Amino acid sequence: xxxxxxxxxxxxxxxxxxxxxxxxxxxxxxxxxxxxxxxxxxxxxxxxxxxxxxxxxxxxxxxxxxxxxxxxxxxxxxxxxxxxxxxxxxxxxxxxxxxxxxxxxxxxxxxxxxxxxxxxxxxxxxxxxxxxxxxxxxxxxxxxxxxxxxxxxxxxxxxxxxxxxxxxxxxxxxxxxxxxxxxxxxxxxxxxxxxxxxxxxxxxxxxxxxxxxxxxxxxxxxxxx
Amino acid sequence: xxxxxxxxxxxxxxxxxxxxxxxxxxxxxxxxxxxxxxxxxxxxxxxxxxxxxxxxxxxxxxxxxxxxxxxxxxxxxxxxxxxxxxxxxxxxxxxxxxxxxxxxxxxxxxxxxxxxxxxxxxxxxxxxxxxxxxxxxxxxxxxxxxxxxxxxxxxxxxxxxxxxxxxxxxxxxxxxxxxxxxxxxxxxxxxxxxxxxxxxxxxxxxxxxxxxxxxxxxxxxxxxxxxxxxxxx
Numbered sequence: 001x002x003x004x005x006x007x008x009x010x011x012x013x014x015x016x017x018x019x020x021x022x023x024x025x026x027x028x029x030x031x032x033x034x035x036x037x038x039x040x041x042x043x044x045x046x047x048x049x050x051x052x053x054x055x056x057x058x059x060x061x062x063x064x065x066x067x068x069x070x071x072x073x074x075x076x077x078x079x080x081x082x083x084x085x086x087x088x089x090x091x092x093x094x095x096x097x098x099x100x101x102x103x104x105x106x107x108x109x110x111x112x113x114x115x116x117x118x119x120x121x122x123x124x125x126x127x128x129x130x131x132x133x134x135x136x137x138x139x140x141x142x143x144x145x146x147x148x149x150x151x152x153x154x155x156x157x158x159x160x161x162x163x164x165x166x167x168x169x170x171x172x173x174x175x176x177x178x179x180x181x182x183x184x185x186x187x188x189x190x191x192x193x194x195x196x197x198x199x200x201x202x203x204x205x206x207x208x209x210x211x212x213x214x215x216x217x218x219x220x221x222x223x224x225x
Numbered sequence: 226x227x228x229x230x231x232x233x234x235x236x237x238x239x240x241x242x243x244x245x246x247x248x249x250x251x252x253x254x255x256x257x258x259x260x261x262x263x264x265x266x267x268x269x270x271x272x273x274x275x276x277x278x279x280x281x282x283x284x285x286x287x288x289x290x291x292x293x294x295x296x297x298x299x300x301x302x303x304x305x306x307x308x309x310x311x312x313x314x315x316x317x318x319x320x321x322x323x324x325x326x327x328x329x330x331x332x333x334x335x336x337x338x339x340x341x342x343x344x345x346x347x348x349x350x351x352x353x354x355x356x357x358x359x360x361x362x363x364x365x366x367x368x369x370x371x372x373x374x375x376x377x378x379x380x381x382x383x384x385x386x387x388x389x390x391x392x393x394x395x396x397x398x399x400x401x402x403x404x405x406x407x408x409x410x411x412x413x414x415x416x417x418x419x420x421x422x423x424x425x426x427x428x429x430x431x432x433x434x435x436x437x438x439x440x441x442x443x444x445x446x447x448x449x450x451x452x453x454x455x456x457x458x
Contacts, residue, residue, distance in 0.1 A: 059327065060251045060397050076253055077398040083252035094396055096403040096431075097251070097277075098335040101328030105348060129353075136315055137324050138304035139354065144328030147347045178351035178367070 008221050011204040014187040020155060022047040024113060024185050027153075032110040033057055035145060038082040040155050041113035055091075057109055059141045061100045064092030081141065101141070104148035112149035114142070116156045116184075118171045121217050123181040123193040125154065126173035139176075146177030158186035158214065165215045167191060167198070188214070192222050199223075227390045229419065229440050233263035236413050236441040240264060240378050245273040247334065247379040247405040248286060252278075255398035257382040257415050259443045261285040264380065270294045275334070275374055277327065277401065279303035279311035290314055299374060301327035326354060329371050331404060337373035338407025338436070345370055379409035383432070386414060388422035390434030399431065406436040415443040 015023065017040060025047035028034060035057045036042050045067070048054045056065040058080045065080060066087035074085040095103075103109065116127040128142045129135065146152055156166055167184065183201075184191040189211050190201040199222035203211050212219050230236050237260060240246065246264070250256030265288055272295050279298045280287030289295055291310040298320060303311050314320040325333065326348050336344060345368035349355045359370040381402045383392040392414060394402055406412040419442050 058397070060254070061400050062397055075396065077255070077396040079252050079254050079397055088396070094394075094399055096399050097327075097331040097401050098404045101331050105328055105332075105346065124351075134316070136304040136312060137322075138302045139324060139326050140302040141327040143326040143352060143354065144348045147350070148328070175352045 010202040014205040035112040037114040121198040126171040244377040247275040247376040249381040251400040260380040273297040297321040333374040376409040379405040379412040390437035391430040392432035413439040
């Protein structure tokens with residue numbers, strides 16, 4: 001500790017998917033209204049505590065979504081956006097699709113957590129389409145979520161299977177939203193993005209200099225909060 | 226005009242070739258499967274279908290697509306692990322796709338029912354789904370002009386209707402039902418139960434009967450977890 005170049009390294013090893021989900025959950029302010037995207041972001045719900053009093057939104061028309069339904073709890077009229085049977089918590093509410101997206105687009109949701117193929121230094125998001133010839137495009141609620149919530153957090157591995165950085169100067173995949181991402185949680189670092197460019201809040205299992213070797217855009221440490 | 230009919234066949238009998246048909250449901254929740262099956266049997270073809278998805282597995286909308294009855298899909302999420310009938314038609318160039326972000330789809334349907342000529346929305350700005358559309362900077366944000374989606378017919382599933390056509394839904398099966406009922410020139414609703422006028426608490430009516438044209442009772446299937454019990458109403 002106290003060594004300049006390693007001062008933002010908060011873990012000796014890269015974070016597992018569950019460790020990352022635990023970190024995102026910890027960073028969500030008490031009382032928030034949150035939408036968790038399909039896939040890795042769903043893991044975050046496992047680590048939200050009762051004290052945090054988080055209300056989960058699902059875009060198919062519900063606030064106050066509870067955990068996945070099991071056994072006799074399963075009700076085919078009660079599913080989440082990933083079409084998984086879920087449960088309702090006391091204080092839940094139902095509404096139609098236009099209301100559900102109006103509360104999203106109207107900026108009433110505090111945070112949404114999404115997966116991504118790429119995020120640019122200014123917070124552009126690409127997460128819906130690879131643009132590959134012959135691929136059938138499917139967008140769902142991704143563009144609405146990306147532009148609607150007050151804060152958009154991305155959860156992803158820093159590198160593709162081929163070792164390319166998913167943090168890029170500008171996205172090469174088709175965009176989901178422009179300048180919408182505020183934070184990127186990866187296995188190797190947490191990045192803050194926005195109009196002012198990109199900074200690194202903390203690193204896991206590497207120093208900022210080691211991280212810089214993996215990412216093709218200039219990085220600097222975020223000013224301490 | 227509101228009418229109550231005895232069968233799903235009768236309910237869909239007025240649907241003509243070339244119609245635009247909205248179909249409610251998100252996943253299996255709120256899918257009017259029996260009405261879709263009746264539409265399949267009635268033979269209407271050359272349809273434009275508005276639904277969140279483009280059919281799953283070997284049932285409902287997927288079969289309409291398989292049988293070549295759908296010329297165009299307007300939806301947000303056609304590609305799923307079990308959307309093989311849509312995938313095959315799309316790759317063969319035998320079905321047109323208008324892909325719409327889910328919130329824009331919902332708001333365009335709502336706009337049609339509300340008599341709105343269009344609206345500007347930030348969703349999709351700067352993406353390929355906004356290409357060719359009018360854009361403006363409003364309150365410092367890029368926004369895209371989107372137009373209403375009208376339909377000849379909507380097929381909807383609700384929990385209960387009363388004698389005035391007022392509807393209540395159940396949990397997340399509500400989804401697109403209320404906005405499609407308003408957007409279509411003729412809405413056809415299947416319900417688990419028809420109750421007398423006065424049996425629904427007016428405070429709890431979700432779709433007022435003014436939006437409803439045809440109602441048919443389709444009892445919930447035996448063994449279904451879609452109960453008819455209700456905490457309120």
